Amino acid sequence: MLRRQDVGHRVVVRRIVGVTPDRTLYTDALGELVDLTDTDLTIATAKGTVKVPLREVHRAKRVPPARRPPARDVIDLELAANAAWPAPVQARLGGWILRAAGNWTGRANSALAVGDPDRTLEAAIDAVAEWYVAHGQRPLINAPMPLAAPVNAALDARGWTSRPLTLVQTTLLSPLVSRLEARTDLPPVELADTPGDDWYAMVAEHKGTLPADAVRILTGTEEVVFAQVRDAGGELLAVARGAVTDPGRWLGVSLLQTAPAARRRGIAQQVVRALAQWAAQHNATRAYLQVEERNTPAVTLYGRIGFCTHHTYLTREAPL
Structure with a gap:
């Protein structure tokens, strides 16, 4: 039977669906x-x-991943993503990165467990917990899978809980632009160096009130752009943020949102296309995004335009 440390791994489950004579x-x-x-x-x-009730499981086991990226590729992508979403307070624990941003988003307020923490795993978890308590925050650890499987196993043993699984999805920029044809029947995508008040307001509808730390994260990357789409009357229909960072010259797509009345018209795809074109001008060759696995509409959209899961991660929370 499977165990908690198998969460985030590829498995096969044989399920009982019926019994005949x-x-x-x-x-x-x-x-x-x-x-x-x-x-x-x-x-x-x-x-x-x-979802399978355990009473219906006949056999279950972990199996090798279909396409497991090299550990170095996972680390480099996670480091690029960290640079694109820079927490204002950061510290090092060997190769791990401790991040705090006033509790605005899990990404900016969790320890990124990649590389060697320069101490035993148990001591590293203790150090993470102490650092976050000192900063007045609940300890969180971002554990990329399957790279950080030992970390997840150790956290399971300590009773740390998990937030929903996040997919880190990637695609090449050039094919992405080719797949997304320019649409002349839709309002144009505008790109700005700084976000306006209504851009912030649309993001806040999804992410909650934006504190000063949120603004520092959103504007704290050197190569960053803010996309927006407006209707003929100036009403905001969609927003997104793009950032190009190293290592690897990755475009990170985040905060892609469309107003409810403007959905299913292809506007989101046009926003992604505009960000990809901008990133190509900044010498990026690949794009990534992070989406919760349970967000079926978003996962479906990204799959349709060519994004595939590179790896996953779990955000782990210390017991209260």
């Missing part, structure tokens, strides 16, 4: 283990998320 009927599910409780397990498969 002659035999027991089974079906198999292959995918990433998203959650495991005392009663159910949840798998993200190619056809969607599947």
Whole structure:
């Protein structure tokens, strides 16, 4: 049977779906283990998320990942993403990065567990907890999977909980632009060096009130751009943020939002296209984004335009 430390890994589950006089009927599910409780397990498969009661599980085991990126690639992408979302307070614990930003977003307020923390794993977790308590925050650890599987296992043993699984998805810029044809029937995408008040207001609808630390994160990257789409009357229809960072000259796409009345018209795809063109002018060659696995509409959209999951991560929370 699977254990908590298998969350974030690729697994296969044989499920009992029926019993006849002659035999027991089974079906198999292959995918990433998203959650495991005392009663159910949840798998993200190619056809969607599947929740299986444990009483129906005949067999279950971890299997090798379909396409496991090299550890160095995962680390470099996580470092590029950290540079694109710069927490105003940062410290080093060997290769780990401790980050604080007044509790605005998990990314900016969690320890990034990549590389060697220069001490035993147990001592590293203790040091993370002490640092966040000293900063008046609940300790969080961002654990990329499967790279940080030992970290997740150690946190399981300590009773740390998990936030929803996040997919880190990537694509090449040139094919992305080619797939997204320019649309003349839609309002144009405007790119600005700084966000306006209504841009902030639309982001706040999704992310909550934006404190001063949020503004520092959003504007704290050297190569950053803010996209917006307006209707003929000047009403804001969509926003997004793009940042190009090293290592690897990655475009990070974040905060892509469309007003409810403007959805399913292709506006979001045009925003991504505009960001990709801008990033190519800044010598970027690849793009990434981070999306919760449970956000089915967004995952479907990104898959349709060519994004694939590079790796995943779990944000782990210390017990209260």
